[in-house]
Amino acid sequence: MSHKKYPFTLNEQLYLRDPERTLLGKKMVESAITLMDQQGFEHLTFRKLAAEIPSTEASIYRYFEDKYQLLRYLVAWYWEWLNYRLDQLEHIPADPGKRLRQALEMLANSAIYDPFFAHVDEAALCRIVVRESPKIYLTLDSQDNQALFMGYEKLLAKIGAMIHELEPNYARPKALVSSLIETAHRQILFAQYMPRLTELKIKDGDYSEIAVFLEQMTLAMLKSPTL
Amino acid sequence: MSHKKYPFTLNEQLYLRDPERTLLGKKMVESAITLMDQQGFEHLTFRKLAAEIPSTEASIYRYFEDKYQLLRYLVAWYWEWLNYRLDQLEHIPADPGKRLRQALEMLANSAIYDPFFAHVDEAALCRIVVRESPKIYLTLDSQDNQALFMGYEKLLAKIGAMIHELEPNYARPKALVSSLIETAHRQILFAQYMPRLTELKIKDGDYSEIAVFLEQMTLAMLKSPTL
Amino acid sequence: MSHKKYPFTLNEQLYLRDPERTLLGKKMVESAITLMDQQGFEHLTFRKLAAEIPSTEASIYRYFEDKYQLLRYLVAWYWEWLNYRLDQLEHIPADPGKRLRQALEMLANSAIYDPFFAHVDEAALCRIVVRESPKIYLTLDSQDNQALFMGYEKLLAKIGAMIHELEPNYARPKALVSSLIETAHRQILFAQYMPRLTELKIKDGDYSEIAVFLEQMTLAMLKSPTL
Amino acid sequence: MSHKKYPFTLNEQLYLRDPERTLLGKKMVESAITLMDQQGFEHLTFRKLAAEIPSTEASIYRYFEDKYQLLRYLVAWYWEWLNYRLDQLEHIPADPGKRLRQALEMLANSAIYDPFFAHVDEAALCRIVVRESPKIYLTLDSQDNQALFMGYEKLLAKIGAMIHELEPNYARPKALVSSLIETAHRQILFAQYMPRLTELKIKDGDYSEIAVFLEQMTLAMLKSPTL
DNA sequence: CATGAATGAGGCTTCATTCAT
DNA sequence: GATGAATGAAGCCTCATTCAT
Numbered sequence: 001m002s003h004k005k006y007p008f009t010l011n012e013q014l015y016l017r018d019p020e021r022t023l024l025g026k027k028m029v030e031s032a033i034t035l036m037d038q039q040g041f042e043h044l045t046f047r048k049l050a051a052e053i054p055s056t057e058a059s060i061y062r063y064f065e066d067k068y069q070l071l072r073y074l075v076a077w078y079w080e081w082l083n084y085r086l087d088q089l090e091h092i093p094a095d096p097g098k099r100l101r102q103a104l105e106m107l108a109n110s111a112i113y114d115p116f117f118a119h120v121d122e123a124a125l126c127r128i129v130v131r132e133s134p135k136i137y138l139t140l141d142s143q144d145n146q147a148l149f150m151g152y153e154k155l156l157a158k159i160g161a162m163i164h165e166l167e168p169n170y171a172r173p174k175a176l177v178s179s180l181i182e183t184a185h186r187q188i189l190f191a192q193y194m195p196r197l198t199e200l201k202i203k204d205g206d207y208s209e210i211a212v213f214l215e216q217m218t219l220a221m222l223k224s225p226t227l
Numbered sequence: 228m229s230h231k232k233y234p235f236t237l238n239e240q241l242y243l244r245d246p247e248r249t250l251l252g253k254k255m256v257e258s259a260i261t262l263m264d265q266q267g268f269e270h271l272t273f274r275k276l277a278a279e280i281p282s283t284e285a286s287i288y289r290y291f292e293d294k295y296q297l298l299r300y301l302v303a304w305y306w307e308w309l310n311y312r313l314d315q316l317e318h319i320p321a322d323p324g325k326r327l328r329q330a331l332e333m334l335a336n337s338a339i340y341d342p343f344f345a346h347v348d349e350a351a352l353c354r355i356v357v358r359e360s361p362k363i364y365l366t367l368d369s370q371d372n373q374a375l376f377m378g379y380e381k382l383l384a385k386i387g388a389m390i391h392e393l394e395p396n397y398a399r400p401k402a403l404v405s406s407l408i409e410t411a412h413r414q415i416l417f418a419q420y421m422p423r424l425t426e427l428k429i430k431d432g433d434y435s436e437i438a439v440f441l442e443q444m445t446l447a448m449l450k451s452p453t454l
Numbered sequence: 455m456s457h458k459k460y461p462f463t464l465n466e467q468l469y470l471r472d473p474e475r476t477l478l479g480k481k482m483v484e485s486a487i488t489l490m491d492q493q494g495f496e497h498l499t500f501r502k503l504a505a506e507i508p509s510t511e512a513s514i515y516r517y518f519e520d521k522y523q524l525l526r527y528l529v530a531w532y533w534e535w536l537n538y539r540l541d542q543l544e545h546i547p548a549d550p551g552k553r554l555r556q557a558l559e560m561l562a563n564s565a566i567y568d569p570f571f572a573h574v575d576e577a578a579l580c581r582i583v584v585r586e587s588p589k590i591y592l593t594l595d596s597q598d599n600q601a602l603f604m605g606y607e608k609l610l611a612k613i614g615a616m617i618h619e620l621e622p623n624y625a626r627p628k629a630l631v632s633s634l635i636e637t638a639h640r641q642i643l644f645a646q647y648m649p650r651l652t653e654l655k656i657k658d659g660d661y662s663e664i665a666v667f668l669e670q671m672t673l674a675m676l677k678s679p680t681l
Numbered sequence: 682m683s684h685k686k687y688p689f690t691l692n693e694q695l696y697l698r699d700p701e702r703t704l705l706g707k708k709m710v711e712s713a714i715t716l717m718d719q720q721g722f723e724h725l726t727f728r729k730l731a732a733e734i735p736s737t738e739a740s741i742y743r744y745f746e747d748k749y750q751l752l753r754y755l756v757a758w759y760w761e762w763l764n765y766r767l768d769q770l771e772h773i774p775a776d777p778g779k780r781l782r783q784a785l786e787m788l789a790n791s792a793i794y795d796p797f798f799a800h801v802d803e804a805a806l807c808r809i810v811v812r813e814s815p816k817i818y819l820t821l822d823s824q825d826n827q828a829l830f831m832g833y834e835k836l837l838a839k840i841g842a843m844i845h846e847l848e849p850n851y852a853r854p855k856a857l858v859s860s861l862i863e864t865a866h867r868q869i870l871f872a873q874y875m876p877r878l879t880e881l882k883i884k885d886g887d888y889s890e891i892a893v894f895l896e897q898m899t900l901a902m903l904k905s906p907t908l
Numbered sequence: 909c910a911t912g913a914a915t916g917a918g919g920c921t922t923c924a925t926t927c928a929t
Numbered sequence: 930g931a932t933g934a935a936t937g938a939a940g941c942c943t944c945a946t947t948c949a950t
Contacts, residue, residue, distance in 0.1 A: 045943080057946080062910080172425075172440070182413045186406065196401075198405055213399070217406075220448050274920085283935080285938095494816060499922080500925095512925090589813070603877070626894070628877075633868065636867045650830070653853045654853070739943075742943080
């Protein structure tokens, strides 16, 4: 397990000891996701995490400075994972419109389990990112900021490039793609927990209504004359 | 001050004693907004809040069960305030398109100070809503949920009705309006704190780029054939 | 109600304002018994009591200095009530042995509701006395002590006199009667909550096994040569 | 000290970390007994206990869940200690009557210091048991109950067996022995703090009057025909 | 490298009491 | 005489972190 090549790497600022390199570290990540998802980041403590693993608080301190670094690690992991999935798609040759549509579909499915990473519950991780990341944005110093949003920026760049292929003159690709990403997250959240705030539905793990909404928004914006 | 008619009322579930009815209560709201904005909800404690007012923890507990209820109060206040502002706009007779444009402009300006409520720093409150509300969504039982999102739903209904006037056949007004609201919040956040994630800029309190982006998105969606 | 002649009076040290003289006062006594029985004296507070009545903390302070005085009031009330019941029995002329037996039976039934005092749940009050009175014994200064145990001493004197009639030479009537009283309390407690500590049973409110045990103990002691 | 074999063990439900195994734990027990005896269980707090040791509240919480578990620990310790003392007596071969008399004498002396347990003030502990245990009886769920009263039950069984040797047909040995135990406690209490409730006296640590009273009660009951 | 133990600081909440009406 | 509001002090408990093994 620890010998399998890991398909992406995270900045060293995001941990003290790389949790992917030991079994104990992987359990930390796994349990941290479970606990944060269930109780919220605010109520996570190293004591509870240690009890869940089970291990000791002191052991966790060897891997992460504090729970904030652990959260940053998870959020950064999430963005890198989306990039990794996007890269997988690009192996498939296709016309620009189809590739963009696939990318949007992937965003709509951003809460879906990836068996390649056995110890990560991506659906739970996505909920964590949705809930907690706005808070991180406003707390960070620029150092941490860099490490965290490299993944987000790469994503904007890649999907922005697809847009450029389709509509070379579109003026605000980053604003559009970041809106698409955030809209995907929000509409998934609303569909699942506050159905009175949207008409979109998720039925039995089928996110196609979300995907269609994103596609519609994208196409409309690209055709629309920039005001 | 206490005789001035308050233009909207909040559900009784949102407090123990109505903070609008006493000077002490208003100070609580004012200081809570300041502290939450500066340190984040997680780091707010009634002890710190009491020190800021200044008063005592025990006094605050007479008004709010805990800091979670206080946060729910603030978020609900925010949505009711947006409704109130929207109602102000509607007094002005205008053609449907112009009224919708005014509504979107108001959303783009949702972080702007309203002198009518002297003790509320709306810009700070908006940041709080952006940062903390996703967390509330996932923590609530349905009781609290109701009280909290009545304001949000009313907003969707009102702007939805404007859309209906312009485009009676549009199929997903709630999904569209909730996306517009959330996009407004996000783009404001990105423009201010993570400028590498969007091209939109806010210059000297001028939110017009945000407003234009929202209008463009709206018009594009309404013209676009529903897929 | 407040005009009905009260059949016994309590020392003025036991209250600030006589609770028997107002409806509010009676509710205090009634609710205090309920709460102390259910949650224990330690967890009783004037706030909870006020909420139960319902009234305010400040009102209760008009009647009792603090919860300790309230407890002393209740315990003293209990002993006076037992005296009152004993006096009722003595109205019935009977032979000494029968009268003593009736007294013991009354002790065995000390947890039984007396409809004359509508606002007092004697069974609950008895549990309170059993649970809390040992604590009072060791906390009191002699002033309070006097007021509290007058009732207990009168009871010892009365039943001691009956014993004297039967067995004029018995040397330790107070030790015997106080043991009987305490044994009654304890065996009732054990029968109800810790049945593995005694063979005695209480079936459907029938305390006769307890009564028989007390009678047996009394008779045996009186016949036995004092060592 | 930690190597000396401890002559009895307490159920694991009665603590989080065994206080007998560390110096800090022993100090907790010692100081808890002192404070509870002086101020009463109700006024004991982990803060005060920590100050007395001296240590911190957090450290105490590693040993005991709360002060209720600490009280349960002490009460259970007390009953196990009586059993231990009874077992010591039984090493001495003797005729049944003499052994029973020795057992009763031990009960009458249940407040006497045992130098084997240097950190336990048994006289204080006995007062605590007398004052506080009735309260525990009525608060317990059955789980805790089991752990607490195993010691009491064992005591009843052992002394009950002695009675059986003397009077094989006696019908209610548990009721008798539990009454003897409780009478011992009560008469000691009365003799020391409320001398007007009993003729029995304790002079200079001489509990023989109590012992004689218990013996008399026992013999009388055993000779008495069961009603 | 991992663990068991300890603890200063601070979180959340309630209490007991008083004051003004 | 009764009530509503306010508050200093203290309750209970957990956290974040360090140290020694």
